[in-house]
Amino acid sequence: MNLFDFAPGREGYYGDYGGCFLPEILHSTIEELQAGFRAAKQDPSFWQEYRALLSEYSCRPTPVTYLANLSRELGGAQIYVKREDLNHTGSHKLNNVMGQGLLTKRLGKTRVIAETGAGQHGFATATMAAKFGFRCRIYMGAVDIARQRPNVFWMENLGAEVVSVEDGQQTLKDAINEAMRDWATNMADTHYVLGTACGAHPFPEMVSWFQSVIGIEAREQIIKASGKLPDRVYACVGGGSNAIGLFQGFIDDASVELVGCEAGGFGPGVGKHAARLAYNDASVGVAQGMKTYFLQNDEGNMNETHSISAGLDYIGVNPILVHLWEQGRVRFEAATDAEVAEALRLVMRREGLIPALESTHAFVRAIREAPSMRKDEVILINQSGRADKDIFTVAEALGDAKWKQFIKAKAALYAAE
């Protein structure tokens, strides 16, 4: 299946979803990007350069790890994990960012901008900008800045300017709007490094292409490690870039079931979660450059969203995944905040792995389903990021009293300075 073999006049569409809904002021910029991306995608040396850069800068190929203890304890399928957490900067985000960095050079631009929610994508973009020598500005919602100081600290120390977005809900979607406004003004020297497989064409295709490295590696690795194709593959879905990255590796393997895991938050109900497809609270709309499912009201205004993980807390979803979901190729499930906290504890204690709260959503579903599968069946989970560097968030999610005590003591120390 070639997802990117568009019918004439349907460029950037996946079934009914996707497209390119941008103000006219950005028309020539997006055309330039489409042409530049098309040329890079057709140039084998670009992909080689990209793979080489990731291997020397970001530990690729990341390994696939067998979870012997957890598999035994659950008593069903054998569980393997693709270790995107071992990328430099701690998540799969760097794959896309390094690819777009190479493309920025190719386009002759000298400045990059990006939105960030939890800060992972901003952190990765600031890292890339430092390495390539680009000026860099990161837009981040004021609410997210307040929750994610450690990532802001790293972005600033890497030389990026972090701009607090005070509009709207002051989270990821508002940061995207603000980055679009910057791009509409400064497109001459600026590339907008969008962080997920959403937005106007060609972003979903471009981000999917860079992230496809996950699935390409994983398919080979899991066959080698388990002796067969996996029966089920799980990935968390916020915007949907790590999921489409992994899923592409198995899209033509009909026997492999693909499972997208969304943020179930407090459970179904308007404003209580960020599950666009697993629950029935979203509908089709056009915003943020694309046509897809959004958590919106009847008049098309976006609803509040909630998740334990800032990285999944987003109103819209990757249009490619929506198309695959409608075709029955990808199953969507949700994991609640409470389930995530419980699964994180289990994975840490049994396997010594510390998945990001985002990635833990995929673990929740795999852990729930594994016991009812046969012992000769195989599960592959994408551990898209690691949580050890998000210690503030995780400590809060786990309600760790000793950590709170430590922070209080530290604060008292600073106050006395």
Place this chain on the structure above:
Amino acid sequence: MQLSNYIAERLSHRRPLLMTHVVCGYPSFEDNWRELEIMAGRGVAFVELQFPFSEPSADGPLFVKANQESLARGTTVTQCLEFMARVTAAFPFRVLMMGYYNTAFKMGHATFVERLAQAGACGYILPDLPIEEAGPLHLLADAKGLAPIVLMTPTSTDARLAQLGGVARGFVYCVARRGVTGASTQMDDEVSTFLARCRAATSLPLAVGFGVSTAEDLGFIGQNAEIAIIGTAALKAWEQGGETALSAFFDGLGV
């Protein structure tokens, strides 16, 4: 009266014509009404009634805040349409719906144009709906006598401007500079060159937006285009001092 005849008729009395903007429900519908009374008194030819949207990505900070606060106060699309109907019944200027495509998409294209026509609008401006995606909606609009207003921008190539000119109706909204609403623009050679390029791409009247705030700006637009678009500056005046400040602002424009 056809939009083109209306514009020609108004131009015989004054040039350039004025198009102003209010965000429905901000600061309140009552405030909107009082703003519109002043605008009507100053002979404004067109008013954009912006239907607030939660993701106003083509707007600058002042309108973003206005969209957000209006929604926070519970403004609905239905209220905006009811307000539009009252406005078109009471005032002599023509009214356009301004907003974002999702408002039309969620309502359904046919319902959208039907309700706009019922409320007395003469057209709509949806800045995030590119012409490649606009065909079906514009066709329905045509049938209802509504003008879909197309935007031309300084980054558009001549070929693109010709394409835009080919589907434009009513008049063309020329964006005088890059970026979003609300920043100032130096009305200079660059802008007149751009407007000349627009002129070559369409026979429709040209409206120039973004950053118009002085009598000199108006004079410049009068020489190069037909309609001056006044957005942020008027809202800024209203926020600073209500009727008095808005009237003073129009005094400053010499209208």
